[in-house]
Amino acid sequence: MRDSVNLLARLPSAGPDAPGEHADAVVQLCAFFVGADEYVLDIQRVEEVLPLQRVTPIPHAPSFVEGVLHLRGAILPVVDLRRQLQGTPSVESRKGRLLVCKLGTRRVAVRVERVAEVMRLRRADIKPAPALVVAGRSPFVVGVCGPPDRLRLLLDLKALLRAELEKEAARPLR
Secondary structure (H helix, E strand, O other), X not given: OOOOOOHHXXXXXXXXXXXXXXXXXXXXXXXXXXXXXXXXXXXXXXXXXXXXXXXXXXXXXXOOEEEEEEEOOEEEEEEEHHHHHHOOOOOOOOOOEEEEEEEOOEEEEEEEOEEEEEEEEEHHHOEEOOHHHHOOOOOOEEEEEOOOOOOEEEEOHHHHHHHHHHHHHHOOOO
């Protein structure tokens, strides 16, 4: 299995002697908004939440990369999730935030429109994404959770960025 944020496959169980308790494991997810849509990420991916900061643009960067940010001695790429998921740039807002996320050995700052909450729920409450949603080479919606009137999509951020980088690499140079 590739290095993924797929909570459905990698959640810790209560122990090797407690097979029935695996679904009762409690997980934490960071819920945030991109436009009017609500998404969640495994809290283990999120290092910190920052207010919006000055971003230095990079010429000829992929369209979803706003630029770079200097954070305590490290240079991080800043990704606009609204541009990536919905095709439009994020709207300036006082509630806008940057989620500093770990992707393997790399770190990236992800721009979201607001952070809603940190959720704690049972693993069994996260349902796999329907097959039609995940069809394709790099599915990045790996699950769904929440009440019927407020479903949240569980993102695999690494797969999402990989898919976008592959699309950008396939575009002809201008």
